Amino acid sequence: MSKLTVSTFSPQWGLQTSGPFALKLLKWLDLAGIPYDQVFEDIPSRGPKGKSPWIELDGQRIGDSEAIIELMAQRSGFDIERDLSAEQRAVSHALRRMIEEHFHMVLEWELFVHPAGVEAVRTMAARMVPGALVGPAAAMFCRHFRHQLRARGMARHSAQTIAAKGKADLDAVEAILGDKPFIVANRPSMADVSAYGLLAPMAAWPMRTPVADSIKSRPRLLGYLQRVAEVRAEQRVAA
Ligand SMILES: N[C@@H](CCC(=O)N[C@@H](CS)C(=O)NCC(=O)O)C(=O)O
Structure with a gap:
């Protein structure tokens, strides 16, 4: 898989980031075993949707943790809920x-x-x-x-x-x-x-x-x- 960069708010309170949706995304990526580089960006308006987090993949910037997870799930084949009813x-x-x-x-x-x-x-x-x-x-x-x-x-x-x-x-x-x-x-x-x-x-x-x-x-x-x-x-x- 191509190199993935994740832009998040800076670390805070002993966590990887203070951003709730970024923390969610990083946890999902960790569970999927997908490697990434975390970039600290505290101004959300710089992201493609004006909110944090966002990713850069294959030269494309994509915002929204849900959309990112859907995309990465498709590309990696990792379905966190595969065994659930x-x-x-x-x-x-x-x-x-x-x-x-x-x-x-x-x-x-x-x-x-x-x-x-x-x-x-x-x-x-x-x-x-x-x-x-x-x-x-x-x-x-x-x-x-x-x-x-x-x-x-x-x-x-x-x-x-x-x-x-x-x-x-x-x-x-x-x-x-x-x-x-x-x-x-x-x-x-x-x-x-x-x-x-x-x-x-x-x-x-x-x-x-x-x-x-x-x-x-x-x-x-x-x-x-x-x-x-x-x-x-x-x-x-x-x-
Ligand atoms: N649905 C979005 C929500 C993202 C979101 O609300 N991010 C907040 C930080 S946790 C933000 O950047 N807020 C800035 C703003 O609303 O101006 C996602 O899942 O990524």
Whole structure:
């Protein structure tokens, strides 16, 4: 397979990247055994879809973790859900959509609107831009996400309601996980790759925000995230 370059946000909180969708993509590539070069790029508007992550392959730039995974699955023949039943695939799909389309807004709200998150964004901005620009850059970043979250409806709720919504998603993940090693089966599915990408940053970040604190208080979820972090490639793909 040709050389693959993956552009992601910089590493943060002991993770390969702070970007949830990039973390998801890197985990899938690791499970597929597909080698890649990671390039740090903290300005998502530079990507082909204006969002992080994106890849470069055969001179083409492709955005969106789902589209990238579909393409790489086709090229490599690696189907992470190959042994799952139709029902398990459906549960995996539904959970993935909940995590990526709903829980992601809760994550963004805690990072870009909650005061503890805003403070952390300032610290991160200090590593990216010269001193005088740190305040304006952090404010611009947070404003951008606040507007998006308002447009999508999430930021119109109270802080208490948003925390309750996030915790309800965690309850669902935990209940479906039960005593299984992974969310829908005894081997990883797309739901696990998404859950890892979106939950691991909140489990790892030091800021005290309600839903991140809730993840940190759930040993079953923490054990699960550790398991996904450690799971190895199931199949090697010729480079
Ligand atoms: N559906 C996209 C979502 C990517 C996404 O939302 N990325 C966020 C960072 S986690 C981003 O770049 N946001 C920048 C923006 O919305 O301006 C995917 O799966 O890659």
